[in-house]
Amino acid sequence: MDDLVDDLAGGAVKRVVIAGGGTAGWMTAAALAKIVSPSGVAITLVESEAIGTVGVGEATIPPIMKFNTQLGIDEHTFVKETQATYKLGIEFVDWGGLNQAYFHPFGRYGFDLEGIDFHQYWSRLKSQGETHGLDEYSINIRAAYAGKFLRPEPDHGAVIGQLGYAYHFDASLYAAFLRRLAESLGVTRIEGRIERVEQDGESGLISALDLDSDRRIEGDLFIDCTGFRGLLIDGTFASKHIDWSHWLPCNRAVAVACEKIADPVPYTRSTAREAGWQWRIPLQHRTGNGHVYCDEYLTAEQAEETLLANLDGAPVSSPNHLRFRTGHREQFWAGNCIAIGLASGFLEPLESTSIHLIQMGIAKLIALFPQSRDAAVERAEYNRLMRDDFTHVRDFLILHYKATKRDDAPFWDYVREMEIPESLAQKMALMQSRGRFFKYDAELFDVTSWLAVAEGQGWGPQGYNPVAGGLSDQNVCQSLANMRSTYAKAAAAMPTHQAYIERFCKAAPTSFSMEKS
C-alpha cells in the first residue's frame, strides 16, 4: 500500500545514480546491484576518465573478506586479477621511539586460560620479570616475520585458525575488477563529466545530473562517490565538514610505486618520519609507497625527497602529491544524496580504514535502504551510525600519535602533548593501569589492536587483573611456554607467502615504464 502511495507521488526509489567510479563508486555499485537490484532498482554509475581516481588505497583490513564473500567473489581469482598479496598486519617502525618496532597483528594473541584473557596472564608474568614479548604469542606475527602464509581452513586446527588476514592490492585493478563484476550484475556505466546537478525546486532534492556530453541522468537516490570533491554532498547540499585536524594533523601525502626487489612480505610497513610517516605496501608486481605528513612542519619537496630516499627499489611512477582534510561530513546523507568514500570524509590511512568505512557505508545503506526519496528517519539513523564509526576509528588512530615518546621533532612534540578526546583518554587510562578494555558495540578495533599499539609504544598495562592470579606461577609459565612453542612450530610448518601465491593465485606479469611527470 505504501509502495503504491510512493509510486503515485513519484517518490519511490527505483533508480540509483552513483556519481564517481573510484573504489567507493564501484564497491557501492557492485553491492547494490547484487543485493538491491533484484527488487527492481536500476543502478547507473557515471564516471569521468578525464578526471580519474585518487589512485591510492591499496591496503585493507580483515572485514573486507565479508564484503567479497557477499558479492560471491572467489578469493584466488580476486588476488590474481588485482596483483594482490596477503596482509597479516602492520609493522610500525620508529613510532614509540626511534629504533623501535612493533607489529599490529590481525589475529589475536594467545589462548585464554580458565576463561580469563590471555594478556592478563602475560602481564602477570611480565610483572614478575618475564621477557617474552607479545609477538611470540601471535601466529600472525610469527608468520609475517617469517614470510609465511596459509589461508586458514576449518581442518587446520585452532592455532592456524587464529590467523586473521586481509589484502594489499593495486587500487586501479581493484576498481576495474569491481567494475567488471558490477557490469555483469546489470549496472549501467556512463562515461562523462558531471557539469551540473539539477535540484527539484520545491523539495531541493536532486533530480538529475547533467553531463558534458549534453546527457541528463535522472535518478531517485544519488550516491556521491566523487572523491574529495564531494560534488553533490558539498556542492549541492553544503554538508559541513567536521574537522579533526587538531588531533590528526597530517594533511598531505605523496605516493610513488617502486620496483619490487624481493618476494613480497605479507604485511604493510609504516615507518614514522620527521613530520608524519611512510607506508610500504608490497604487491605481486610492484611496491606501493607513500609519505603522509603535515605541511606545517615539512614542505612538499622535503616530503618527496624523504620518500624517494627510502624506497626499496627504483621508482616506477612519478610522485603523486595529494592534499586532504581529516574529518567527515556532518551529514553523510543529506536530502536524497548519500556520500560514500572520500566524499564522506577521510581519516589518514595509518590503519587502512578508508575502504572499510566505504564498506560500512554500503552495509548501512543496504540495511536502511529507503523506499521513498525523502527518508528522514533512515537518514538520521544512517548519519548517527556513520558518525560513530568514524569516531571509533579516529580514537584508535590518535592513540598512535599520543602514545609516542619521540621528542626529536616539533611535529612529535605537538602530538605527544596535544589534548585528546575524552573517550580516548578514558580508554588509555584503563589499558595502562591493568590492561582493561571495554569495546563499544560498533567499535572496529578490539583488545588485540589496542594492546598491540599501546604495548608496542610503551603505553601497555602496568599491572594485571588479579582474576588472573588464580593459577600457580608454574602452571602459567608452562602454559605460556607451550603456546610459544606451538606458535613457532605452526609458523615454521606454513608455506612461504610467495609459495602460496605461486601455487594458488599468481598474477600475470606486467612491465612498467616510468611515466612522464
Place this chain on the structure above:
Amino acid sequence: MSGECIRVVGPRLRVGIVGAYLAARWLEPGRILELSPEPEEEHGEFLTRPNVHRFHGEIGLPIEKVMERCGGAPAFCTPAECADGATNLPFSAIGLANRGVDFHQYWLRADQICDQPELMEFSLSLALDRAASPAPASRIAQLPVEFGVRLDRALYGGALIAFAEECGARTIGDEGGCLTIDCSDAGGAPQWTGDAISVGQIPQLPGMEWHILSSMVQRLVGLTAPLAASNPERDEWNRLAAAQSERMGDMLELLSIDDPLATERLALRRKVEVFGACGRIPSEDYEVFTQSEWLAALWFRGLRPRRYHRMADNMVEAELIDWMEQLRTQIGQITKEITGQVQAA
C-alpha cells in the same frame, strides 16, 4: 580504603549472587570477603536471563547442578506487564533470518500476500514457554534457543551463600575499611563512590534483578582488584552501569508509556522511529535486551514498520509462503517432541 576487603550487604539472594562470584573469582589468600545477608529470603520465583550459564560457568558451579539441588525450570522469555496488558518477550530470534534479512521483514511481505498467523507464532522460545515442558536443561541446550532459568529465591540464595562460604567467604565479622557493596534497593542509579557501591533502584521487570547484580559484580571483578581502584576504573564502572540503566529505562518506558511515539528518551525514540520507518531496530552500546525482546515489545505496543525491506523480495512468492509454513511446522514438531519425550520418559 583497604585494598583487600569487600563486604556485601542486603537481601539474602542478592548477597548470594554477588558473594558467590566474588568468592570464586576474586577471593584468594590475603583477601577478605564478608557477607552480611538479611536472615530470611521469601520463597518465590526468581528469573535469571540466558547469561546465567556463563555466570555459573565462570564460578565453576554449573547451573544444572543448582537446578538439581534447588529445582528450577528453563525460562525462554521475559514476562512483562505493559500498558496494554501482559506479554512475553522471547530471548531468542523470532523466526529465522535468511540471507542477511530479519525474519519479520519476510513476515510483513508474506502477510501482504496472504494472511499469516501472528508474528509471535513463529517464536520457538514462546512456543516452548507455552508448552511448559519439564525437559531437562541438558536437552533444551541442544535446541536453537537461548534460555535462562526460573528458580526459587530462597533456595537459590541459600545455595549461592553456601557456595561462597565453601570458597572462603565469611558471613560474620565486621572488618573495618572494606569496600561495601549495598545490594538493597537504595533508589537512584547504581553508583560507586569512594568505598561504597550501591546497586540503586532495581526495576520490577522480571530478570532485571538478576541482570543488574550479575553484571555489576562481573564488571567489578573485570575492572578492579585489588581494590586500590583508581579513578579510571571507578569512572568506567559508573559509565557502564549508567549505560545499562539507560537501556533498561528505555524498555520500561516502552512498556509503560501511553504513546511510545511521544517518548522523550532519545534512544527509545530512535528505536520507535527507525522501526516504524523500515523495520530495523537500532542497537545502542551495552544493550541489555535482545533484538527479539525489543521486537516483541515494539510489536506488542502496536508499532509496525510502514514497509518491509526490499531485500525480503529476494524469494519468489510461492517459496516464501512455503517457507513460512515449514517454519511453523518445525516449531510445532520441536515443541511436541520435547514435551512428548519427557512424558514418555
